[in-house]
Amino acid sequence: MIVLARRLAQLVAxxxxxxFLAFTAMNTLGDPLFNVVGFVAAVDCDAVEAGEIExxxxxxxxxxxxxxxxxxxxxxxxxxxxxxxRYGRWVGDLIRGDFGTSFKNRMPVSTVLADRLPKSLLLMxxxxxxxxxxxxxxxxxxxxxxxxxxxxxxxxxxxxxxxxPNFALGVILFYFFVVKWQIFPSRFEDDNLALRLKSLVLPxxxxxxxxxxxxxxxxxxxxxxxxxxxxxxxxxxxxxSNRWIMFRHALRPSLFSMVTVFGLNTAALIxxxxxxxxVFSIPGLGRALVEASIRDDYPVVLGATVVIATGFVIINxxxxxxxxxxxxxxxxxx
Amino acid sequence: MSPEPAGQMGRGSLAGMDTPPQVDPAEQxxxxxxxxxxxxxxxxxxWIIIIVAAAAxxxxxxxxxxxxxxxxxxxxxxxxxxxxxxxxNGRDMFARTIWGARVSLIVGFFSVLLGICVGGTxxxxxxxxxxxxxxxxxxxxxxxxxxxxxxxxxxxxxLAGQTLPIxxxxxxxxxxxxxxxxxxxxxLAYSEREFVAAARVLxxxxxxxxxxxxxxxxxxxxxxxxxxxxxxxxxAEGGLAFLGLSVEEGxxxxxxxxxxxxxxxxxxxxxxxxxxxxxMFVTVLALNFAGDRLREYFDVRELGIGAA
Amino acid sequence: MATPLLSVTxxxxxxxxxxxxxxxxxxxxxxxxxxxxxGIVGESGSGKSVTAKTLxxxxxxxxxxxxxxxxxxxxxxxxxxxxxxxxxxxEMTMVFQDPMTSLNPVKKVGEQIxxxxxxxxxRSRREARDDAGDLLQQVGVPESKKRLxxxxxxxxxxxxxxxxxxxxxxxxxxxxxxxxxxxxxxVTVQKHILDLLDELREERGMAMILITHDLGVVKGRAxxxxxxxxxRTMEQADTATLFSEMRHPYTEALLETIPRVxxxxxxxxxxxxxxxxxxxxxxxxCPFAERCRYCSASCLIDQPSLEQxxxxxxxxxxxxxxxxxxxxxxxxxxxTGVTPAGLDMGTFATAVGEKT
Numbered sequence: 002m003i004v005l006a007r008r009l010a011q012l013v014a015x016x017x018x019x020x021f022l023a024f025t026a027m028n029t030l031g032d033p034l035f036n037v038v039g040f041v042a043a044v045d046c047d048a049v050e051a052g053e054i055e056x057x058x059x060x061x062x063x064x065x066x067x068x069x070x071x072x073x074x075x076x077x078x079x080x081x082x083x084x085x086x087r088y089g090r091w092v093g094d095l096i097r098g099d100f101g102t103s104f105k106n107r108m109p110v111s112t113v114l115a116d117r118l119p120k121s122l123l124l125m126x127x128x129x130x131x132x133x134x135x136x137x138x139x140x141x142x143x144x145x146x147x148x149x150x151x152x153x154x155x156x157x158x159x160x161x162x163x164x165x166p167n168f169a170l171g172v173i174l175f176y177f178f179v180v181k182w183q184i185f186p187s188r189f190e191d192d193n194l195a196l197r198l199k200s201l202v203l204p205x206x207x208x209x210x211x212x213x214x215x216x217x218x219x220x221x222x223x224x225x226x227x228x229x230x231x232x233x234x235x236x237x238x239x240x241x242s243n244r245w246i247m248f249r250h251a252l253r254p255s256l257f258s259m260v261t262v263f264g265l266n267t268a269a270l271i272x273x274x275x276x277x278x279x280v281f282s283i284p285g286l287g288r289a290l291v292e293a294s295i296r297d298d299y300p301v302v303l304g305a306t307v308v309i310a311t312g313f314v315i316i317n318x319x320x321x322x323x324x325x326x327x328x329x330x331x332x333x334x335x
Numbered sequence: 336m337s338p339e340p341a342g343q344m345g346r347g348s349l350a351g352m353d354t355p356p357q358v359d360p361a362e363q364x365x366x367x368x369x370x371x372x373x374x375x376x377x378x379x380x381x382w383i384i385i386i387v388a389a390a391a392x393x394x395x396x397x398x399x400x401x402x403x404x405x406x407x408x409x410x411x412x413x414x415x416x417x418x419x420x421x422x423x424n425g426r427d428m429f430a431r432t433i434w435g436a437r438v439s440l441i442v443g444f445f446s447v448l449l450g451i452c453v454g455g456t457x458x459x460x461x462x463x464x465x466x467x468x469x470x471x472x473x474x475x476x477x478x479x480x481x482x483x484x485x486x487x488x489x490x491x492x493x494l495a496g497q498t499l500p501i502x503x504x505x506x507x508x509x510x511x512x513x514x515x516x517x518x519x520x521x522x523l524a525y526s527e528r529e530f531v532a533a534a535r536v537l538x539x540x541x542x543x544x545x546x547x548x549x550x551x552x553x554x555x556x557x558x559x560x561x562x563x564x565x566x567x568x569x570x571a572e573g574g575l576a577f578l579g580l581s582v583e584e585g586x587x588x589x590x591x592x593x594x595x596x597x598x599x600x601x602x603x604x605x606x607x608x609x610x611x612x613x614x615m616f617v618t619v620l621a622l623n624f625a626g627d628r629l630r631e632y633f634d635v636r637e638l639g640i641g642a643a
Numbered sequence: 644m645a646t647p648l649l650s651v652t653x654x655x656x657x658x659x660x661x662x663x664x665x666x667x668x669x670x671x672x673x674x675x676x677x678x679x680x681x682g683i684v685g686e687s688g689s690g691k692s693v694t695a696k697t698l699x700x701x702x703x704x705x706x707x708x709x710x711x712x713x714x715x716x717x718x719x720x721x722x723x724x725x726x727x728x729x730x731x732x733x734e735m736t737m738v739f740q741d742p743m744t745s746l747n748p749v750k751k752v753g754e755q756i757x758x759x760x761x762x763x764x765x766r767s768r769r770e771a772r773d774d775a776g777d778l779l780q781q782v783g784v785p786e787s788k789k790r791l792x793x794x795x796x797x798x799x800x801x802x803x804x805x806x807x808x809x810x811x812x813x814x815x816x817x818x819x820x821x822x823x824x825x826x827x828x829x830v831t832v833q834k835h836i837l838d839l840l841d842e843l844r845e846e847r848g849m850a851m852i853l854i855t856h857d858l859g860v861v862k863g864r865a866x867x868x869x870x871x872x873x874x875r876t877m878e879q880a881d882t883a884t885l886f887s888e889m890r891h892p893y894t895e896a897l898l899e900t901i902p903r904v905x906x907x908x909x910x911x912x913x914x915x916x917x918x919x920x921x922x923x924x925x926x927x928x929c930p931f932a933e934r935c936r937y938c939s940a941s942c943l944i945d946q947p948s949l950e951q952x953x954x955x956x957x958x959x960x961x962x963x964x965x966x967x968x969x970x971x972x973x974x975x976x977x978x979t980g981v982t983p984a985g986l987d988m989g990t991f992a993t994a995v996g997e998k999t
Contacts, residue, residue, distance in 0.1 A: 018478040026490060164620035166570040168577045168589070169612040172596040176608075180601045187598060231744035238699050238739075239759050239810065240732025254749050272485030276574050280596070290486070291578050294493035306490060310481045 012318050019310045020095075024088050027299050100304040110304040113289060118308065120189070121278070121285035124201050124208070125270050129263075131209030136216035136259075141247060143217070144224035152221070159214040167273045171207040171280035178203055188282045204277045211273075212266060216259050223255035264320025267313055376628040379621035383562075386618055390436035399427035401434040410604040420606045422595065428607065431591060432614050438499065438587035439615070443569040445503040447561055450510025455557055457511070458518025463526055463545055472515070479512040485574055492575065497583045502575065506568045517560070521553045562626030566619045573615060588615045646716065647674035648850050649698075649818060654710035656690070656697050656874075663923045664707075667693040669874040670949075671710075673867075677817070680844065680851040682861030682882070684897065685871035688919040691854045694871075695820045698852075699737050714818070733763045736811040740823040742803035746795035752806050753791030759813040778809040783839060801832035805839065812843065819844070820852045825860070837864060858894075859901045862886065867955075870894050873920050873930035876949055880956035890952060890963035892937045916990045929961070937962045938982040939972040 082090075094100070100110035143152040165173075178184045185203050190196040227233065228251050236246045275287035282288075286305055293301035389396065399417075405425045413420040419428030461472035482490070491505040525531065526549065534544050569588075575581040576589025586594075588611040595601070595608030656668040668690040675681050683691045696702050698712060700723040712719040714735060722730055739745045746755060756778055757771035766774065772791065779787035782805040795803055804824065811819055821840060825833035841864055844851050853861055861868055861882070868885045870878045870893060878891035889895055899913045917934040920926075928943040929935070935942070942961050949959040962972035976982045980989070 015474075015478060015481060018474070019481045022478060023482075023490065026494060160623070161620065164566070164623050165612075165616050166573050166619070168574055169592060169615060172592060172601075172608055172612065175596070175598075176601045176605055180598055231739065231741065232747045234701060235739060235745040235807070235810075236747075236758075237701055238731060238737040239762075240729065241758065241762055242728060245762065250747055250750070254747070267483075269483070271483040272574070275485050275489070276577055279578055291489065291580070294489050295579060297493065302490070302493065306482070306486060309483060309486055313483060314481050 008318065008321075012314060015314050016311050017092075019314065020092065020307050021088060023303055023306045023310070024091060025084065027303055028084060028087070095307070100300065100307075110300045113301060114286065114304055114308060117284060117286040117289045120197075120283060121274055121287060123197070124204055124277070124283060124285060125267075125274055127198070127201050127205035128208035128212065128270060128274075131205055132212035132216055135209070135213035136220060139213070140217050140220035140224060141252070143221045144228065145243075145247065147225050147228075155217065155221070159217050162214040163211055165211070167207055167211060168276045168280060170210065171204070171277055174203050174207055175280060189284060200281075201283070204281045204283055207277050207280070208270060208273045212270070215262060215266065219258045219262055220255060223258050224251055227251045227255045260320065260323060264317050264323075267316045271309055271313065372628050372632055376625055379625040379628075382617060382621040383625065386436055386614075387440060389433050390440050393433050393437060396433070398430040398433060401426060401430040403427075410607075412604070413606055419610045420604065422607045423600055423604065428610050431586070432588075432610050435586055435588045435591050435611060436614065436618075438582060438585055439569050439572055439589070439618075441499070442503045442506060442572045442581075442587070443565040446506035446510055446568045446572075447564040449504060449507025450514045450564065451557055451561065453507070454511035454514030455518045455553065458515035458520075459522045459545060459549060459553060461515070462519040462522025463541070463549065465523075469519075473519070476512045476515050476519075480516070484509045484571060488571065488575055489578070489580060492580045497580065499582050499585070502572065502582055506571055506575075509571070510564060510568065514557070514560070514564070518553055518557065521556055522549055525549055525552050556630065559626055559630035559632075562622045562629065564626075566622035566626065569615065569622075570619060588612075648677045648679075648715055649673075649675040650711075650713040651694075651698075652711045652713075654694065654697065654712065655708070656693050656702070657707045658703075659705045659707065660923065665923045666874050666925065668697065671869075671871070671874075671876050672949075673869055673876075673879065675818070675850050675852065678844070678848045678850055679866045680853055680864060682865030682868040683852060683854045683871060684856065684858055684861060684868060686856055686915075686919055688873070689871040690874035691871050692822055693874075695737065695822050695852065695854055698820065699735065700731055701737075729763050732759050732816075733814040734816055735818045735820070736814075736816040737820040737822065738804075738807050738811050738824050741827045742800060742807045743795065743827075745807050746803060748795055750794075751791065752793050752795060752798070756791075756806065756810050756813060759810065763814050774813070775809070778813060779806070781843070782806075782809045782812070783835075784809070800828050801835065804828060804832075804836055808836075808839065808843070812847070815847065816849065818850045818852070820854070822854045823856070824853075826855075840864075857901070858897050870897070873925065875930065876957070876959065877931065878956075878958045878960075879949070880958075884956050888956070888965065890956075890958040890965055890969075891960050892935045892962075892964055892969075893931050895964050896934075916986065929959075933984045933986065935984070936976055936982060936986070936988065937964065937969050937972045938976065938984050938986070939968075940983050943983055 098111055100114060139155065143155045146152050179187045186196075186200050189200045224247075228247075233246060233251060236250050241250075271287070274285065275291060277283070278285045278288040279291065286308070289301060290305040290309075293299075293305065403426065409421065409425045410423055411417055411421045411425075413428075417427050417429060419432060422428055422431070457472055457476070461469040461476075479487070487509050488505050491508065492502060495501050495505070531544060531548055534548050539547070572581055572587060573589030573592065576587050577593045579593070581587060581589060591611040592608050592615075595604075595611070600607055651674075652672050654668055654671045655666070658665040658667060671690070671694055673681060683694065685691045693702075697706075697708060698719065700719075702708065708720065714730075717730075719730075746752070753772060753775050756775040757766075757768070760766040760771040760774055761768065776787045776791055779790055784790055784802055784805050790798070790802075790806075795806075798806065804827075808824075819840075824840065825836050828836060837860065840851065840853075843849065853865055855861060858868075865882050867879070867881045869876055870885075870891060872893050877893045878885065878889070880888075885894065886898075889898065893915075896913075896915045900915065902912055915934055920930050920933070928941075928945060929947050932938045932942040937960075939962050945961065947959045947961050949957050951957050952963075960969075962969040976988055981987055
């Protein structure tokens with residue numbers, strides 16, 4: 002129990018650090034003011050107030066009155082206060098569910114997130130399901146025929162699959178299944194669950210296939226190693242069938258690496274989702290992040306980044322827990 | 336004694352029991368398996384050299400101007416005059432593919448270099464000094480790692496601008512965390528070894544130990560990692576370009592791919608996207624393969640004896 | 644004599660390796676009657692484990708086997724080829740050297756014992772569990788109920804080996820093969836385990852093959868003994884005869900390696916000089932020639948065949964211990980100070996007695 006509490010505390014610390022990093026990056030590298038009021042930010046409004054500058058009409062089409070807008074913006078977004086205080090404010094808001102307001106369209110960021118997040122989660126979930134459904138039987142079959150034709154071909158195939166960037170794979174799949182053969186819809190259809198799932202098949206495959214290749218390689222190698230262990234010889238000596246041994250003795254200990262990577266892969270999954278959502282025009286969280294990033298819409302970028310990074314940390318935490326459950330030896334020690 | 340399968344027992348044995356014959360089955364001392372880099376390695380290396388040379392020498396090669404429109408017809412398929420066809424502005428794809436390599440490779444190389452220099456050093460410091468220094472560095476690395484690579488890159492490029500140096504630096508920063516982690520683990524493993532204790536007893540300063548004793552050993556797995564790392568960063572840059580977040584001036588393979596993958600372009604001329612895809616695929620494959628082989632090669636030498 | 648339970652005739656096992664055919668077992672024959680114990684003795688690489696694995700159908704696919712193995716009138720090799728499911732683990736079972744690695748670390752001990760019962764005897768989960776508990780009691784594991792739910796790493800080495808034995812006995816086999824069952828254990832535990840095996844064997848009328856490198860282990864526990872070297876049988880006899888009238892130089896050398904209580908303190912232990920030969924490249928003569936102090940010229944070129952010296956005692960040697968030929972060869976070597984194989988007779992000197 003104590004261990005659990007300690008872990009949770011670590012979790013919170015990491016999440017805080019993560020969000021602080023993002024917040025700081027946003028506010029120091031970029032200029033939030035610019036995006037609220039546009040080119041006006043370039044005007045030296047302090048000088049105007051002090052009466053030093055009279056005519057600013059030549060500067061990008063601004064007027065004196067715009068300085069009032071700047072001052073207002075400064076107030077509204079607390080841009081005059083020091084960084085740590087702004088961060089504190091922001092975290093406070095966050096806990097209350099207020100992610101701020103989008104600079105562009107003035108919608109609450111939380112609405113945007115709530116709208117986009119489920120689609121991305123669905124996409125990533127499907128991708129993992131595909132990945133596992135593909136890789137586990139494949140790995141078992143390959144380990145069973147280790148070093149023979151099927152296994153060698155599989156290893157090469159998996160290697161090749163991993164060399165293809167996911168956007169390339171996405172484009173290829175898009176070309177064949179949407180443009181050429183027209184089996185799948187070219188954009189995301191939201192009317193009912195079935196259509197939604199159908200729209201997500203190709204993107205989920207794009208994400209899932211490289212994952213499957215990774216899982217395959219790991220599981221196959223671990224299975225082969227496990228099958229060489231003495232307790233497998235003992236099991237054979239007990240007259241147990243190959244099938245029994247594979248599924249009831251060898252499989253579980255061999256899953257460890259795969260499970261570990263499962264959690265770590267979430268990072269790749271999220272990054273990949275960004276791209277895949279672009280290729281297949283899925284209105285998910287990744288796409289929101291990219292668009293907001295290009296538009297310099299900081300609250301959205303910050304909100305999305307925080308959700309993503311926090312989610313990632315939590316998933317890793319969960320994987321750790323799962324790991325200790327799977328392996329009784331680890332369980333004992335923790 | 337006949338070698339025919341007819342006399343076999345143990346048919347239907349599980350895969351794992353069928354260790355290849357290099358592993359000695361009859362309780363005698365193991366056979367040393369000589370590891371070679373292999374034929375495949377040299378092919379991969381050859382491709383890498385070719386593509387790097389082509390990219391470097393691009394301005395002087397007898398190919399078309401990649402930006403000149405109207406070199407061929409609009410959307411011509413691959414043919415004699417334009418080996419890779421032309422794109423929707425009539426530009427020669429072959430030349431563009433070669434010129435695209437420049438950005439991809441430069442970004443790939445320098446980002447990995449940055450990652451190894453900074454990440455490697457940080458990891459070594461953390462692994463060597465341990466204690467509070469290690470805790471701070473490890474925590475920071477962990478926090479950095481919480482950002483999926485592309486998200487972090489996106490964040491930085493979105494904020495800092497889209498020039499070549501920035502893109503390269505960004506990817507380098509993204510590479511720091513995983514490299515630091517590896518470097519730390521390797522350093523930890525090595526600093527337990529006797530030769531470090533010996534050096535310390537002889538009065539060597541920390542800095543000397545780190546540079547003279549640990550560094551060469553840590554560099555080996557990292558060197559092999561360079562090729563693999565380049566493969567990853569090239570793909571990452573491609574991803575960024577695809578999202579419209581890579582260099583604004585000039586073009587890389589990623590940018591070419593995104594330009595070529597609108598549904599219409601794909602329908603009329605799939606080669607516009609497919610050739611850069613192919614080039615990237617082969618290059619990444621070659622880097623992966625060569626990197627893998629190198630890693631295995633040095634791993635085994637480390638251990639001394641092969642298989643058994 | 645009634646039909647022996649196990650009858651092995653001219654067994655030959657080779658492995659196809661890169662360097663050629665590795666002859667792990669080269670012409671081994673023996674019979675084992677119901678309820679009897681056979682001790683197979685030899686160094687690492689002598690082929691004793693491979694013999695056991697052949698009997699148990701545990702060889703990899705690149706093994707080449709010839710010869711016949713008959714169990715209770717059934718052709719074991721044919722059963723292997725036909726993938727017979729309910730023979731091994733039921734009638735014939737095996738216990739290995741290292742109990743830690745013989746057990747699946749992520750499965751409970753009780754489950755692993757119950758497995759055979761469920762697969763072979765079709766017992767239900769509960770029945771199998773109860774039977775497993777009984778078995779644990781029979782092998783002398785205290786608190787058997789509690790042990791059933793534990794994992795292998797929670798038990799000590801001796802307990803683990805008992806668990807492995809319980810696993811092997813689950814389906815009441817008629818033959819138990821024990822390959823170095825005590826080598827991985829503490830010395831004090833070794834005796835307990837060997838005694839346990841003896842007890843169980845008697846109670847169940849089970850035959851046993853006890854494989855070891857230590858002649859001392861089989862002395863009081865085997866009915867007959869087979870000494871193997873380089874895949875061949877060097878000497879084969881019932882126990883009493885082997886120890887009283889040993890003929891093969893290798894057997895004699897093995898016996899000398901056993902330290903005895905009545906030796907003077909600080910006396911040197913007597914190892915066998917040299918190391919086992921390369922099984923791929925055996926050469927022509929007797930495989931032991933290079934390490935033998937009775938070596939004569941013919942030993943280097945002519946492989947001795949296994950000959951019956953008298954009923955129940957066979958030996959493969961040109962100059963056996965206790966014969967004229969043997970004495971002559973030994974004397975000749977002693978004279979020249981070196982055997983025809985180039986071995987310096989001085990390496991056989993010990994601090995106690997002049998036994999060279």
